Every structure is written in structure tokens, then in C-alpha cells.
Amino acid sequence: MKILVGVKRVVDYNVRVRVKPDGSGVALDGVKMSINPFDEIALEEALRIREHGQATEVVAVAIGPDEVQTQLRSALAMGADRAILVKCEAAVEPRDVARALLAVIKQEGIGLAILGKQAIDDDAGQTGQMLAALWQRPQVSFASKVELKDSVATVTREVDSGLETLEVDLPAVITSDLRLNEPRYIKLPDIMKAKKKPLAVTDMAALGVSLAPQFKVLKTEAPPQRARGIMVKDVAELIAELKKRGVLS
Amino acid sequence: MSRVLIIADHDGAHLGGGATRCVTAAGKFGAAEIHIAVLASPAAAIAAEAAALAGVAKVLVVERAENAHPLAAVLAPQVAKLAAGYEYLIGPSNTFGKDLLPRVAALLGVGQVSDLMSVEGPHTFKRPIYAGNAIITVESPADTILVATIRTASFPAAANGGSALIEAVSTDAALPTHTRFVSLSAAKNDRPDLQSAARVVSGGRALGSADNFKLIYTLAARIGAAVGASRAAVDAGYVPSDMQVGQTGKIIAPALYMAIGISGAIQHLTGIKDARTIVAINKDAEAPIFEVADVGLIGDLFKIVPELTAALGG
Ligand SMILES: Cc1cc2nc3c(=O)[nH]c(=O)nc-3n(C[C@H](O)[C@H](O)[C@H](O)COP(=O)(O)OP(=O)(O)OC[C@H]3O[C@@H](n4cnc5c(N)ncnc54)[C@H](O)[C@@H]3O)c2cc1C
Ligand SMILES: Nc1ncnc2c1ncn2[C@@H]1O[C@H](COP(=O)(O)O)[C@@H](O)[C@H]1O
Numbered sequence: 001m002k003i004l005v006g007v008k009r010v011v012d013y014n015v016r017v018r019v020k021p022d023g024s025g026v027a028l029d030g031v032k033m034s035i036n037p038f039d040e041i042a043l044e045e046a047l048r049i050r051e052h053g054q055a056t057e058v059v060a061v062a063i064g065p066d067e068v069q070t071q072l073r074s075a076l077a078m079g080a081d082r083a084i085l086v087k088c089e090a091a092v093e094p095r096d097v098a099r100a101l102l103a104v105i106k107q108e109g110i111g112l113a114i115l116g117k118q119a120i121d122d123d124a125g126q127t128g129q130m131l132a133a134l135w136q137r138p139q140v141s142f143a144s145k146v147e148l149k150d151s152v153a154t155v156t157r158e159v160d161s162g163l164e165t166l167e168v169d170l171p172a173v174i175t176s177d178l179r180l181n182e183p184r185y186i187k188l189p190d191i192m193k194a195k196k197k198p199l200a201v202t203d204m205a206a207l208g209v210s211l212a213p214q215f216k217v218l219k220t221e222a223p224p225q226r227a228r229g230i231m232v233k234d235v236a237e238l239i240a241e242l243k244k245r246g247v248l249s
Numbered sequence: 250m251s252r253v254l255i256i257a258d259h260d261g262a263h264l265g266g267g268a269t270r271c272v273t274a275a276g277k278f279g280a281a282e283i284h285i286a287v288l289a290s291p292a293a294a295i296a297a298e299a300a301a302l303a304g305v306a307k308v309l310v311v312e313r314a315e316n317a318h319p320l321a322a323v324l325a326p327q328v329a330k331l332a333a334g335y336e337y338l339i340g341p342s343n344t345f346g347k348d349l350l351p352r353v354a355a356l357l358g359v360g361q362v363s364d365l366m367s368v369e370g371p372h373t374f375k376r377p378i379y380a381g382n383a384i385i386t387v388e389s390p391a392d393t394i395l396v397a398t399i400r401t402a403s404f405p406a407a408a409n410g411g412s413a414l415i416e417a418v419s420t421d422a423a424l425p426t427h428t429r430f431v432s433l434s435a436a437k438n439d440r441p442d443l444q445s446a447a448r449v450v451s452g453g454r455a456l457g458s459a460d461n462f463k464l465i466y467t468l469a470a471r472i473g474a475a476v477g478a479s480r481a482a483v484d485a486g487y488v489p490s491d492m493q494v495g496q497t498g499k500i501i502a503p504a505l506y507m508a509i510g511i512s513g514a515i516q517h518l519t520g521i522k523d524a525r526t527i528v529a530i531n532k533d534a535e536a537p538i539f540e541v542a543d544v545g546l547i548g549d550l551f552k553i554v555p556e557l558t559a560a561l562g563g
Pocket of ligand 2: 007042062092097116117120127
């Protein structure tokens with residue numbers, strides 16, 4: 001079985017992004033970029049499945065501009081066998097990402113797709129579910145535990161009320177939550193090895209996907225700032241302050 | 250005339266808090282009618298609660314055995330059928346809605362607005378990106394059904410006092426059998442629900458153990474608060490994952506939020522931006538949590554929390 005992993009290039013989670021003064025977007029010049037943290041978790045899970053002998057190949061797929069090759073090389077260094085870049089300069093909405101991933105899935109004969117539960121730039125959290133719908137296959141979002149046996153996956157997911165376990169027939173789409181695993185660190189020799197691994201470049205047209213953006217971003221603004229608060233020196237002052245504000249009686 | 254269809258969240262017995270907030274959001278679209286769809290088994294009690302919400306004109310009930318558990322793959326084809334003729338299709342941005350709505354959108358051949366936080370016009374909406382570090386205004390075409398998840402912390406719950414028509418409907422959607430419910434392990438406790446509580450006390454990595462978290466539970470019980478946690482506390486196994494507050498956990502808007510031994514990482518702050526009063530207790534005066542706290546107290550939580558709990562005792 002081949003596993004596809006979605007890899008999105010995003011602003012590193014440690015960066016505090018700033019909105020451009022003219023409201024045209026967030027400032028991205030010179031900002032550190034990384035693999036979306038949830039995609040690292042997705043990749044780690046795929047690698048573990050392969051290491052357990054339950055998959056033959058892990059293919060990392062990214063849709064984006066040329067620079068995304070950097071993140072795909074990181075994915076290869078982590079252990080992916082191959083990478084595919086679907087070149088696309090324009091911003092892509094999740095629905096079109098899902099359409100492109102589906103085209104790759106069909107081409108490659110993928111048996112399991114693992115994506116992140118959300119990309120931490122647009123925070124959409126849509127792609128995996130949309131992909132599963134278009135593929136007409138099961139989805140298990142927010143996974144914290146995955147067990148494969150024959151062609152069935154038993155997956156535990158983090159839901160608001162606790163932990164839910166589902167059983168799905170493969171092929172399927174799984175999206176990773178934070179506690180699915182802890183991604184491995186990349187070692188220096190692996191970076192060298194990754195340079196020799198195959199990275200294929202294709203584009204939307206070759207996959208037969210034409211972009212169909214639906215939404216127009218009219219404005220980007222900074223969130224309202226909270227007014228600076230006060231410091232109290234002890235518990236008695238704290239209680240008095242909270243009573244004054246009417247949040248404790 | 251334009252109409253809104255809300256997909257109700259529920260726990261099998263009662264209507265969820267998400268649906269009541271969706272009703273408030275739906276009221277902002279300027280639509281003529283608001284309908285709620287309840288897909289459940291059994292459904293009558295949930296439908297009755299939905300029908301009692303002020304502002305709702307009709308409740309559509311799809312009761313069938315397959316709807317006993319909220320499986321997106323099973324619900325989505327039914328919802329896609331129900332959506333015919335509606336201009337807006339919305340659900341709460343909790344794990345139920347986040348799982349289901351994108352699947353429905355894809356079946357309808359449209360995109361989705363996630364975490365809609367305000368309605369600026371019939372087709373313009375605001376939503377957060379980058380963990381709430383930026384807010385975008387998006388416009389969606391007027392001739393396309395808008396599918397959106399609603400950021401529940403941005404809208405108050407709708408009041409009761411309505412008496413909507415309840416209509417049993419059936420769809421001819423073919424349902425897949427490739428997805429099967431196995432189990433749900435939900436922590437049973439008497440504490441208020443984290444997502445709707447007026448007061449929340451949260452603990453972080455500083456608590457150091459599951460056992461020490463009792464300090465947080467005891468303080469919370471004293472003031473009738475729900476209990477939350479940072480990711481670090483969840484990852485360390487001090488508390489279950491459903492208590493995580495933040496970008497990738499629960500987004501909440503209580504009147505009082507107490508962050509105890511939590512540094513205030515941006516991903517955590519996203520979850521509490523709409524809290525009315527934020528209290529921070531932390532021994533590090535430089536902790537970023539103090540930048541957003543309305544009231545800060547520097548010191549050792551192991552001394553302060555028992556003192557605070559005792560002081561609130563009488
Ligand atoms: C993709 C991604 C998503 C994430 N999503 C979330 C999320 O949804 N929610 C979330 O919370 N985090 C999230 N995080 C993690 C986040 O970045 C932080 O790592 C996390 O919030 C830190 O938790 P903490 O504040 O408990 O721990 P720490 O950062 O370790 O802070 C502990 C604090 O306790 C204080 N302290 C220590 N001892 C005491 C004492 N005795 N008395 C008083 N104070 C004390 C310290 O001064 C420190 O400020 C996410 C991270 C990533 C990469
Ligand atoms: N441009 C992209 N290239 C590859 N994978 C993507 C891309 N965009 C989204 N994904 C995948 O879909 C997941 C969810 O993204 P989103 O729906 O945008 O929050 C990500 O974690 C990725 O696994």
C-alpha cells in the first residue's frame with residue numbers, strides 16, 4: 001500500500017505574524033517558513049506504518065510555488081520515499097487542494113492519505129474532509145491513534161466530548177491531531193540522503209485541475225488589542241478586583 | 250427569499266450549545282427564515298429543544314438508525330440533499346461541525362468559510378487566520394450557497410421562547426457502510442461544560458502532575474467554573490485532551506478566565522481572546538500571559554491557589 005501525505009509550507013509556528021499596514025495581507029518577507037506542524041505529524045505516522053511493514057511507500061505531496069521544494073526536501077529527509085510538487089503560484093483554496101490531491105491519488109493508486117487537521121496559516125481545517133468526499137471514501141479527522149489491520153483502520157479521534165473510535169475501510173483519509181505522535185528529528189546524514197531521493201514536479205494543468213477560487217479577500221486587519229491590565233500583589237487584592245469587575249460575587 | 254439551514258450538534262439526547270449560537274449568527278444574514286436540521290436517532294427530544302429557540306421558523310427532523318452517531322460520511326450525503334434551496338448552510342465550529350461541513354461543501358461542489366466570526370453583509374464575513382493574529386474579510390459570490398462553520402465564541406446563545414414547526418423529512422441519500430462507530434469514551438464529571446461556562450479555570454505545565462491538578466479542580470468547584478488546560482498539560486497526561494484550550498483545542502469566551510501556570514503561547518491565547526476578564530497567575534513576571542491579562546498576580550501557584558481557594562471558601 002502507498003500512503004500519501006499532504007505537506008503545506010506555512011509560516012513557522014514560532015513567528016508572530018504581522019498584518020501589513022495597508023491591509024493587503026500579512027508580512028511574509030524574510031519570515032521563517034516550515035512544514036505545517038500537523039503535516040509533520042501526518043508524515044511521522046505514515047513512516048511508522050511503513051516501518052511496521054504495513055505500507056510500501058510514503059509519498060509527500062505539496063501544492064504551491066517552487067520554494068515548497070525546501071519543505072519537500074525536509075519531508076524526504078524525515079523519511080518519505082518520494083515527493084511530488086504540484087506547482088501553483090496562486091493561492092489555492094482547500095477545495096482546489098483537495099481536487100489536486102485526488103488527481104495525484106488516482107494517478108498513484110494511493111491506499112491511505114494522511115493530512116494535517118489544519119494548516120496553521122489559514123486555519124481552514126477543510127482539505128482532508130473535502131478530499132474524502134470527492135474520493136467518496138471514509139474520513140477520520142483529528143486522529144490521535146491509528147491501527148491498521150488488513151484493509152481496515154481503527155482510529156481514535158479527539159472530539160469535544162472525549163475520545164471517539166471509528167472503524168473505516170481503506171482507502172481512507174485521516175487527518176492528524178497533535179497527540180497522534182511526536183515527529184522524529186531530522187539527522188544530518190538524512191539531509192544528504194534526501195538530496196538523492198526523487199522529487200517530481202508537475203502542475204495543476206497536467207493533473208487536469210483548473211483553479212476555481214470562490215472567495216475574495218477584501219481586507220486583512222490586525223485583531224483588536226486588549227487594553228493593558230493591572231497587577232495585584234496578593235490574593236486579597238485579586239479577589240477585591242474580581243468583585244469590583246463583577247466576575248466574582 | 251433567502252433561507253438559512255443550521256445543522257444541529259447534539260449528544261444524542263440534547264441539543265448542543267453550538268446550534269444555539271448558530272441561530273444568533275444566522276439572524277445576522279438578513280435572511281427571511283432560519284431552519285434547523287436535526288439528524289439523530291432518537292430525535293424527538295432534540296428537535297423539541299431546537300424548536301423552542303427564538304427566531305427559528307422550522308425544524309427538519311431526519312430520524313434513522315444510521316444517525317445515532319455523528320459520522321460525517323453518513324450525515325454528509327443527507328445534509329447535501331437537505332441543503333437544496335437554501336442560500337446559507339451553517340454549523341458550529343466545534344469538532345462536530347468541523348468534521349461534517351467541509352464534507353458537505355465538497356459534495357455540493359463549493360468551498361467553505363471556516364470560523365465565521367462576524368457578518369458584515371449578506372455575502373461578506375470576517376474570520377480569523379494565523380491563530381487569530383489577523384482577521385480577514387472575505388466575500389463569497391451571491392449566487393453560490395454559502396457553507397460556513399460558525400465560531401461559537403463570537404455569538405451568544407439564542408434565547409428560548411420560539412415555537413417552530415417540526416417537520417419529519419426523509420432523504421433518498423444512499424448511505425455508505427465504510428465508516429463504523431466503535432465507541433466514545435467521554436469523561437463523566439459534574440463540572441460545567443467548558444464551551445459554555447461563564448467561568449473557566451485552566452492549568453498549565455506548571456502543575457507538574459495529574460495529582461496536582463486537583464488544586465485547579467478544587468478552585469474551579471469553589472466558584473462554579475469549568476476546567477481547561479494548556480496543550481502542554483494535556484500532552485503531559487495531566488488531563489484529557491478534551492480540556493485543551495487554544496488554536497487547536499477549544500475556543501471559549503467566558504466572563505472570567507483564570508490561567509494558572511500557563512505561559513501564554515500565541516496558540517493558547519487564540520482560545521481565550523474573547524474572555525471578558527482574564528486573570529493570570531504565574532511566577533515569571535515576563536510571561537507573555539501578562540500582556541493579555543486584565544488582572545495579573547506574580548507568584549508560586551502552589552502557594553497562591555490554595556490561599557485563593559480558602560479565601561473563597563465562605
Ligand atoms: C501547531 C500547534 C498547535 C498548538 N495548539 C495549542 C493549543 O490549542 N493550546 C495550547 O495551550 N497550546 C497549543 N500549542 C502549544 C503552545 O505553543 C505552548 O507550547 C503551550 O501552550 C505551553 O503550555 P504551558 O503554558 O502550560 O507551558 P509552558 O510554556 O511551559 O509554561 C509554563 C508556565 O508556568 C509558569 N510556572 C512554572 N512553575 C510555576 C509555579 N510554581 N507557579 C506559577 N507559575 C509557574 C512558568 O513561568 C511558565 O510561564 C500548540 C503548538 C503548536 C506547534
Ligand atoms: N497546498 C497544500 N499542499 C499540500 N497539502 C496541503 C495544502 N494545503 C492543505 N494541505 C493539507 O491539508 C491539511 C489541512 O489544510 P487546511 O484545510 O488548509 O487547513 C494540511 O495540514 C495539509 O496536510
